Amino acid sequence: MIDPVAFAQALLRADSVTPARGAVFDVLETALVPQGFAVDRFTVGEAPDGPVENMLAVRGDGPQHLAFAGHVDVVPPGGGWTGSPWSGEIRDGLLYGRGAVDMKGAVAAFVAAASRSDAGTLSLIITGDEEGPATYGTVALMERMASRGVVPDLCLVGEPTSTARLGDMVKIGRRGSVNIWIEVPGRQGHVAYPHLADNPIPRLIAILAEIEGVVLDEGTDWFQPSNIEVTDITVGNPAHNVIPAKASARLSIRFNDRHRGADLIEHIRAIAERHAPGVVVTGKVSGEAFLTEPGAFSTLLSDAIVGATGVTPELSTTGGTSDARFLSKLCPVVEFGLINATMHKVDEAVAVEDLRTLTDIYANVISRALD
Numbered sequence: 001m002i003d004p005v006a007f008a009q010a011l012l013r014a015d016s017v018t019p020a021r022g023a024v025f026d027v028l029e030t031a032l033v034p035q036g037f038a039v040d041r042f043t044v045g046e047a048p049d050g051p052v053e054n055m056l057a058v059r060g061d062g063p064q065h066l067a068f069a070g071h072v073d074v075v076p077p078g079g080g081w082t083g084s085p086w087s088g089e090i091r092d093g094l095l096y097g098r099g100a101v102d103m104k105g106a107v108a109a110f111v112a113a114a115s116r117s118d119a120g121t122l123s124l125i126i127t128g129d130e131e132g133p134a135t136y137g138t139v140a141l142m143e144r145m146a147s148r149g150v151v152p153d154l155c156l157v158g159e160p161t162s163t164a165r166l167g168d169m170v171k172i173g174r175r176g177s178v179n180i181w182i183e184v185p186g187r188q189g190h191v192a193y194p195h196l197a198d199n200p201i202p203r204l205i206a207i208l209a210e211i212e213g214v215v216l217d218e219g220t221d222w223f224q225p226s227n228i229e230v231t232d233i234t235v236g237n238p239a240h241n242v243i244p245a246k247a248s249a250r251l252s253i254r255f256n257d258r259h260r261g262a263d264l265i266e267h268i269r270a271i272a273e274r275h276a277p278g279v280v281v282t283g284k285v286s287g288e289a290f291l292t293e294p295g296a297f298s299t300l301l302s303d304a305i306v307g308a309t310g311v312t313p314e315l316s317t318t319g320g321t322s323d324a325r326f327l328s329k330l331c332p333v334v335e336f337g338l339i340n341a342t343m344h345k346v347d348e349a350v351a352v353e354d355l356r357t358l359t360d361i362y363a364n365v366i367s368r369a370l371d
């Protein structure tokens with residue numbers, strides 16, 4: 001049986017700033033192979049977004065298949081730590097290190113939980129690039145799974161979802177995210193001769209004024225209302241007496257499962273073209289919204305959490321995007337992990353007690369899902 005605390009320390013001592021390769025995966029493989037996992041490690045991509053190492057580990061051939069998804073890369077530690085960010089040291093009941101909560105702690109808890117059981121089919125979907133561009137991360141793992149016919153029935157993502165207490169929040173979906181650029185062309189000229197120029201700024205203001213009034217929806221049972229936020233307006237005109245040649249703005253939309261990213265880009269384009277013929281609107285969808293309707297899987301997880309902590313988790317769709325947005329195309333996905341208060345911060349730390357409790361919860365999920 002694997003001790004989650006000692007194993008988390010071993011993971012934390014392997015420097016794995018994104019994109020991660022090598023040592024941290026060696027630590028993982030050394031723990032999984034003796035448990036009977038078939039470990040498939042592969043490296044994909046080229047600079048600047050790669051190369052990235054990923055690992056698919058599968059054990060058993062039972063009828064039910066539970067997958068655990070996570071990452072072993074971490075954000076750069078930055079300066080100002082009390083100790084070394086790679087020490088994995090314990091002080092006053094807290095285990096310190098970059099990645100302690102996001103999310104080597106949860107990976108360690110799941111591997112320890114797996115060592116207590118041999119039921120069903122269990123897999124670990126572990127990427128070395130979640131914190132970076134994620135070009136060659138979970139998406140590459142899903143391609144690998146498809147080519148090998150690895151299809152889970154349920155997927156648990158171990159991101160740190162708890163807020164004030166371990167167990168207080170489970171994520172059953174995430175909002176989508178799209179960034180949009182609007183560029184209004186004009187004709188440069190002297191402000192004293194405006195009839196010889198064409199100022200793009202009033203048209204951009206009209207576009208943004210209409211966008212400010214758009215109500216995308218009123219929210220749903222599980223999602224807050226979708227929101228359009230203007231994040232930048234740029235003209236870049238240093239002169240008092242020049243009418244500028246162009247004016248641009250940038251928007252960020254966080255949207256619920258009533259929308260698709262591409263439709264939102266079209267919606268903004270239609271508004272912009274009404275006010276400014278010739279406007280250039282471009283968009284980039286960084287993730288679509290998804291929802292795993294509350295049901296058997298979220299209930300099973302909630303029961304395991306209540307059993308171990310006495311806390312009834314809130315089922316939430318708040319926060320930014322996560323790799324669950326990709327995995328939700330495979331099967332029902334829920335996310336549950338440690339308290340996220342110190343993630344990405346100086347002196348990131350997890351309570352040793354929480355690490356043990358999380359292991360109990362994950363072990364309970366494994367037995368409820370697979371037995």
Ligand SMILES: [Zn+2]
Nearest residue numbers: 102103130159
């Ligand atoms: Zn994370």
